[in-house]
Amino acid sequence: xxxxxxxxxxxxxxxxxxxxxxxxxxxxxxxxxxxxxxxxxxxxxxxxxxxxxxxxxxxxxxxxxxxxxxxxxxxxxxxxxxxxxxxxxxxxxxxxxxxxxxxxxxxxxxxxxxxxxxxxxxxxxxxxxxxxxxxxxxxxxxxxxxxxxxxxxxxxxxxxxxxxxxxxxxxxxxxxxxxxxxxxxxxxxxxxxxxxxxxxxxxxxxxxxxxxxxxxxxxxxxxxxxxxxxxxxxxxxxxxxxxxxxxxxxxxxxxxxxxxxxxxxxxxxx
Amino acid sequence: xxxxxxxxxxxxxxxxxxxxxxxxxxxxxxxxxxxxxxxxxxxxxxxxxxxxxxxxxxxxxxxxxxxxxxxxxxxxxxxxxxxxxxxxxxxxxxxxxxxxxxxxxxxxxxxxxxxxxxxxxxxxxxxxxxxxxxxxxxxxxxxxxxxxxxxxxxxxxxxxxxxxxxxxxxxxx
Numbered sequence: 446x447x448x449x450x451x452x453x454x455x456x457x458x459x460x461x462x463x464x465x466x467x468x469x470x471x472x473x474x475x476x477x478x479x480x481x482x483x484x485x486x487x488x489x490x491x492x493x494x495x496x497x498x499x500x501x502x503x504x505x506x507x508x509x510x511x512x513x514x515x516x517x518x519x520x521x522x523x524x525x526x527x528x529x530x531x532x533x534x535x536x537x538x539x540x541x542x543x544x545x546x547x548x549x550x551x552x553x554x555x556x557x558x559x560x561x562x563x564x565x566x567x568x569x570x571x572x573x574x575x576x577x578x579x580x581x582x583x584x585x586x587x588x589x590x591x592x593x594x595x596x597x598x599x600x601x602x603x604x605x606x607x608x609x610x611x612x613x614x615x616x617x618x619x620x621x622x623x624x625x626x627x628x629x630x631x632x633x634x635x636x637x638x639x640x641x642x643x644x645x646x647x648x649x650x651x652x653x654x655x656x657x658x659x660x661x662x663x664x665x666x667x668x669x670x671x672x673x674x675x676x677x678x679x680x681x682x683x684x685x686x687x688x689x690x691x692x693x694x695x696x697x698x699x700x701x702x703x704x705x706x707x708x709x710x711x712x713x714x715x
Numbered sequence: 716x717x718x719x720x721x722x723x724x725x726x727x728x729x730x731x732x733x734x735x736x737x738x739x740x741x742x743x744x745x746x747x748x749x750x751x752x753x754x755x756x757x758x759x760x761x762x763x764x765x766x767x768x769x770x771x772x773x774x775x776x777x778x779x780x781x782x783x784x785x786x787x788x789x790x791x792x793x794x795x796x797x798x799x800x801x802x803x804x805x806x807x808x809x810x811x812x813x814x815x816x817x818x819x820x821x822x823x824x825x826x827x828x829x830x831x832x833x834x835x836x837x838x839x840x841x842x843x844x845x846x847x848x849x850x851x852x853x854x855x856x857x858x859x860x861x862x863x864x865x866x867x868x869x870x871x872x873x874x875x876x877x878x879x880x881x882x883x884x885x886x887x888x
Contacts, residue, residue: 446764450721453742453788461716476786483784484765487745494721496742498789524778548855550833551766553778554785633854635767 448486454497459504462497462611463586469495470608476500478522480547480555481563505613510535516582516616523552523560523570535619538577538642541626542569548634558612561597564604567636567656569628571598575661576624576642576653577617581606584613591616598660621645625712627705631692638693639701643709650710652678657685657698668714678706719788727791731756732800740787747771749787750797758798758828762857769856772829773797779836779855798828801835810880811835814873815866822860830856834870842878846871 456462466473474493476482477500485491499505505520508529515536517526526532527543546569547555560570561581574581574594581597583590583606592605599605606612623645628637637656644651646665653663662685669677682702687695719725724739731754738753747761750773762770764783771782774796801809808816811831821827830853837852838844844852849870853863 447745447748448743450741450743452721453719453725453786455717455719455788455791457716476789479784479786479789480766480781483745483786486743487764487783496786500789544851547766548769549837549852550769550772550779550781550855551784554775554780633851 446487448483449489449492451486451493452495454495455501456497456499457501459502459584459613460586462499462502463584463609465495465497466611467586467609473497475519475559475562475611477519477559478555479559480551481559481565499611510619513619514616515619516614517557518614519556519558519612521557523547523555523557524549526557527552534622536617537622538573538624538626538644539570539617541624542573542628542640542642545569545626545628545630545634545637545640551634558615561615562604562606562612564598564602564660565636566601566658566660567638567640569626569637569640569655572640572642572653572655572661573626574615574617575655575663576644576651577621578651578663579615579617581612582614582616583607583610585609585611589613594661595663601659623713625709627709629701629705639698639705641702641705641709643706643713645713650713652681652706652710654681654685654702654706657682657687657702666710669710674707674710675703678703678710681706725788727787729790729792730794732796736795738787742786742788744787746773746782746785746787746790750782750795753787756797756799760825760828762825762829767857768826768829769833770826770829772833772856774800774832774836777836779833796832796835798831801831810876811838811869811873814869814876818865818869818872820861820865820869826856826858826860830858830866834873838870838874838877842874844870844874 473495476496476498505518507518509516532540580591625643628640640655642653649667651665655661682699687698728737751757760770762768766781766784773782
């Protein structure tokens with residue numbers, strides 16, 4: 446339960462981060478709040494040769510709101526986003542989901558982008574990004590690019606980020622106020638057995654589910670009611686290919702998707 | 716940019732319980748082990764070492780944080796408070812500690828240091844908490860002895876006592 450040896454780089458400029466990533470790539474890992482990376486290091490599930498600490502870069506610790514988009518920098522801690530005065534109005538789904546993200550004692554250090562970079566299929570912030578069709582802002586010494594949530598998550602703790610890229614920020618569309626979130630876990634703040642988010646769209650509702658498939662999955666539904674809604678949710682629950690594990694059976698997970706999904710759809714559709 | 720190579724010890728300067736403190740750590744050394752073995756403050760306990768149990772919770776720059784999910788090299792220049800800071804003098808207990816003792820809010824005591832530091836941060840920011848918010852905050856800690864009820868009672872009692880102290884200070888002034 447102790448990390449393997451690594452070099453520690455304390456970056457003072459973004460160029461330094463990109464330079465080290467460019468040279469060492471897959472053998473280097475970014476350290477922000479450390480609430481996902483340190484468990485991986487302690488259990489030696491990750492053994493990088495170099496750790497790059499980005500928390501001394503003030504330019505990454507910003508939350509920007511302009512032109513209908515909320516951009517959250519790589520250094521923004523989960524507690525800071527939760528305390529952001531505009532959160533409830535601008536990013537309601539995150540306001541609903543963040544209290545479920547870890548505990549106050551881990552949100553104080555853990556970052557929004559760090560949780561998304563870690564891409565745990567049960568984590569709340571990747572689910573929020575997927576539900577809102579947010580974007581991940583990737584940057585390397587050579588280029589900058591934006592990837593949609595749908596194209597970013599690639600499987601269990603796997604993403605399409607290239608080795609020389611860092612997540613500079615993530616962005617969410619602002620003002621989607623008709624949304625709902627619910628989670629079932631063994632203990633409040635633990636990883637979700639099933640977490641669901643619903644967002645009202647122009648034509649109907651988007652339902653996103655975490656904790657069931659190997660990544661958070663979002664699906665758009667038209668305005669459905671009654672047995673048509675139940676059938677659609679049942680189909681979605683089966684498509685997620687739930688598996689049995691020590692926390693819950695696949696059947697129980699499907700049941701939660703159907704039950705929570707129905708409640709959330711009714712909540713966001715007037 | 717500073718690069719601290721693996722396998723070598725590097726100087727770390729920080730504030731510990733209000734006093735300047737210095738030590739040396741390899742990059743891979745966890746803050747829990749640094750505090751206990753290098754600095755010699757053993758009040759912070761090591762439990763699960765992956766952030767779940769909360770036994771190692773301390774105060775870093777005014778916020779509760781898991782020492783087991785922090786590298787010692789990360790706290791260079793930070794203000795750290797551990798459970799050793801709570802007692803006003805040797806042989807005396809602080810208000811929160813006294814409330815724990817009165818209410819039997821600990822049995823084996825393994826989780827206690829972390830819970831005390833968490834609640835110390837929490838009560839500073841929330842001087843008049845209700846039971847629900849205390850229970851929500853305590854969800855970041857595991858206690859296998861008490862069933863939490865006496866811990867919640869102790870936290871409410873300490874909050875009332877601290878609030879009383881504050882209002883008395885205001886009247887005196």
